[in-house]
Amino acid sequence: EPEVTQTPSHQVTQMGQEVILRCVPISNHLYFYWYRQILGQKVEFLVSFYNNEISEKSEIFDDQFSVERPDGSNFTLKIRSTKLEDSAMYFCASSLDRPPLYEQYFGPGTRLTVT
Amino acid sequence: GENVEQHPSTLSVQEGDSAVIKCTYSDSASNYFPWYKQELGKGPQLIIDIRSNVGEKKDQRIAVTLNKTAKHFSLHITETQPEDSAVYFCAASMHFGNEKLTFGTGTRLTIIP
Numbered sequence: 001e002p003e004v005t006q007t008p009s010h011q012v013t014q015m016g017q018e019v020i021l022r023c024v025p026i027s028n029h030l031y032f033y034w035y036r037q038i039l040g041q042k043v044e045f046l047v048s049f050y051n052n053e054i055s056e057k058s059e060i061f062d063d064q065f066s067v068e069r070p071d072g073s074n075f076t077l078k079i080r081s082t083k084l085e086d087s088a089m090y091f092c093a094s095s096l097d098r099p100p101l102y103e104q105y106f107g108p109g110t111r112l113t114v115t
Numbered sequence: 116g117e118n119v120e121q122h123p124s125t126l127s128v129q130e131g132d133s134a135v136i137k138c139t140y141s142d143s144a145s146n147y148f149p150w151y152k153q154e155l156g157k158g159p160q161l162i163i164d165i166r167s168n169v170g171e172k173k174d175q176r177i178a179v180t181l182n183k184t185a186k187h188f189s190l191h192i193t194e195t196q197p198e199d200s201a202v203y204f205c206a207a208s209m210h211f212g213n214e215k216l217t218f219g220t221g222t223r224l225t226i227i228p
Contacts, residue, residue: 004158031214042219043218048214104216106158108156
C-alpha cells in the first residue's frame, strides 16, 4: 500500500540553525501539507501546497518557514533560523484531491529537537 | 476560525466493552469530519470519516455519528481489543477553499485485558 515517507525520523539542531525536513508524498497525490504536534498537544496545521504554490498557511507559518517541491517527488519544509519553540513532531500529509473529496494521509513524522 | 473540542482526554475500557469519544466543533460551515488513530511513534492514521450529508457511518467495529444541529460528532468502538489502545483524534474541515484539518486535543484510549 502506498504511503507517505519522511526523513529524517529525528533531527537535533542548535537554536538559530537552518533545518530542512523532507517528505515523499504518495506518488499520484496532488495536495501536500505540513502539520506539527508539540509534545502532548494537538496536531496543528502549518501549510498546504498545490500546483507548486502555497494554498493556505496558518499564523504559525511565518517568514522563517518555507516549503518547496524541488523535483516532482520530494516535498520539503525549511525552517531558516530555528527557535526553541520549534521543537515538535512535524508531519507531512498528502491527498489525491482537495478534501473533503479525498482523505489526507500522514507520514510517520520527523521529531525536531532544538537545543 | 474553527475550534474542535474533544472529550474525554483519557479513557480506559475493559476488553470487549465499547468506547465512545465525543467532539464538538464551532464553525457550522465545516462538513467533513475524519477520525485518526495515532500509535506510539507513528503518524496519524485515518480510520473513518463522515461527511455532513449523512448522520452515521459504520465500518465493522467502528462507527461515527454526526449531529449537525448540535455541532457534535462521536466515535464508537465496539468489542474493543488490546490493539485498539492508541490516541484518537477527531478533526473538522470545510468544503472548498479551506483544506486544512482542525484537530481535537486527542483521547488516549487504553484497553484493559
